[in-house]
Amino acid sequence: MELPRLGYVSYINCLPVFCAMQEGLVKVPARLCSHHPSRLNSMFREGLLDVTAISSIEYTRQPENCLVLPDLSIASDGPVRSVAMVSRVPVELLAGRTVSLTPHSATSVMLLKLLLHKFYNIKVDFFTRPPAASVWWDQPDAALVIGDEALQEINQAGGGLHVYDLGAEWKRWTGRPMVFALWVTTRDFAQKYPEQLTAIWRGMLTAKKWGLKNPEKLVARAKSATELSEEVLTDYFKCLQHDLSWHHIDSLMYFYHCAAECGLVKPAVALHIWGKENDRFYRVQSA
Numbered sequence: 001m002e003l004p005r006l007g008y009v010s011y012i013n014c015l016p017v018f019c020a021m022q023e024g025l026v027k028v029p030a031r032l033c034s035h036h037p038s039r040l041n042s043m044f045r046e047g048l049l050d051v052t053a054i055s056s057i058e059y060t061r062q063p064e065n066c067l068v069l070p071d072l073s074i075a076s077d078g079p080v081r082s083v084a085m086v087s088r089v090p091v092e093l094l095a096g097r098t099v100s101l102t103p104h105s106a107t108s109v110m111l112l113k114l115l116l117h118k119f120y121n122i123k124v125d126f127f128t129r130p131p132a133a134s135v136w137w138d139q140p141d142a143a144l145v146i147g148d149e150a151l152q153e154i155n156q157a158g159g160g161l162h163v164y165d166l167g168a169e170w171k172r173w174t175g176r177p178m179v180f181a182l183w184v185t186t187r188d189f190a191q192k193y194p195e196q197l198t199a200i201w202r203g204m205l206t207a208k209k210w211g212l213k214n215p216e217k218l219v220a221r222a223k224s225a226t227e228l229s230e231e232v233l234t235d236y237f238k239c240l241q242h243d244l245s246w247h248h249i250d251s252l253m254y255f256y257h258c259a260a261e262c263g264l265v266k267p268a269v270a271l272h273i274w275g276k277e278n279d280r281f282y283r284v285q286s287a
């Protein structure tokens with residue numbers, strides 16, 4: 001068999017799990033492949049990736065295909081720093097105005113729609129900007145930004161912009177952490193190649209442990225990729241989480257529930273979690 005293909009997000013938010021692999025300190029039996037989240041979502045759907053990070057909301061669109069890998073995610077319990085709506089006016093004044101959406105996200109788009117609908121109770125005009133366009137393309141009143149683009153926009157923005165960190169907003173309204181991304185595999189891959197899957201999963205956990213022990217290495221790598229300050233990056237890696245505890249899973253199911261309530265996704269999604277060293281799996285059902 002060819003080496004399996006392992007996908008991760010092409011932002012510094014994946015360094016805590018992937019830096020040790022990029023440095024050659026942890027080896028996994030897989031070919032690494034990085035992209036924007038929406039591209040990873042479509043590549044997984046098209047069968048081009050065997051194991052990959054996907055937007056957490058993407059799971060609800062192809063649940064029959066996905067098995068979630070335990071102990072891995074991209075999440076935050078409060079501010080995330082790299083998912084935000086930046087606005088020229090306070091959010092309460094956005095009703096009827098234009099909000100530009102990044103074409104690279106799925107979860108954050110849903111989260112912003114949900115927050116504005118359910119918690120702020122305002123209607124805005126959303127449009128999705130083209131892939132290579134700048135954040136303020138077509139002069140929106142506000143824009144959704146994620147990943148490195150968000151970190152850069154927020155930290156280089158002059159005064160006058162209102163920044164709504166969506167991790168902090170979700171925490172403020174629900175008291176819960178937000179799970180932005182999951183690592184998944186297909187049922188087919190888990191059944192056919194349990195040993196390879198176990199080796200890839202273990203490799204990712206070993207690499208994550210290395211990342212937790214070497215924050216200064218993550219900051220150094222992130223600094224050369226983004227030119228953001230050490231202070232900003234150190235704080236960023238403290239905000240980001242890459243675990244998938246029961247508390248995260250419970251919050252994710254609540255996010256699915258709220259999104260379904262707003263008519264944004266199908267109701268009652270069951271999350272299937274791969275059973276680690278065997279091919280049994282756990283099933284968690286949303287309300």
Ligand SMILES: C=C(O[C@@H]1C=C(C(=O)O)C=C[C@H]1O)C(=O)O
Pocket residue numbers: 009011013037038054055056074075080082083104105106107108109146147148180181
């Ligand atoms: C925290 C982040 O979470 C992400 C947001 C995603 C989405 O909105 O679909 C998917 C993967 C992550 O990259 C980020 O982009 O910085």
